[in-house]
Amino acid sequence: MRKLISRGIAIGAGGVAMVIFASTAAYAGTDVNATAYGAYGQFISNGDKFYVKDMLADGYAVRICYRVNNGSVHTLTNPAGYGTTGMWDLDLAEGSIVTIDVARTPDTCSPWAVGYA
Known part of the structure; x- marks a missing residue:
């Protein structure tokens, strides 16, 4: 059970990081x-x-x-x-x-x- 919880946290943190990067890139100028x-x-x-x-x-x-x-x-x-x-x-x-x-x-x-x- 401990392994499932720690894996769930790692996946959740990765999902949040991807959302942050995706929203930041949308406002980048050229x-x-x-x-x-x-x-x-x-x-x-x-x-x-x-x-x-x-x-x-x-x-x-x-x-x-x-x-x-x-x-x-x-x-x-x-x-x-x-x-x-x-x-x-x-x-x-x-x-x-x-x-x-x-x-x-x-x-x-x-x-x-x-x-x-």
Whole structure:
């Protein structure tokens, strides 16, 4: 009888662990990055942060454009110059679809890259 009870506890504990892992994974976001001539951008899902780095000493600013759930396009611009990185900390709903692209200011943005908040 003792062995049956101890086995039942081990199985029960394993079942609880699986439920905890399954519910945690459902809320995991996805980071995404995009590159273009002279610009590198990133969306980091942990904290909903957007970054854009100016990688070319050409006098142009760089920007990161983003959409949430395929809505309106928003633009964040880093005018500080070569070697600098602009960072914006937003608060997006968990599970939102986030698409980004980057470019120097006179250029069109790169193809959209997709992540999840």
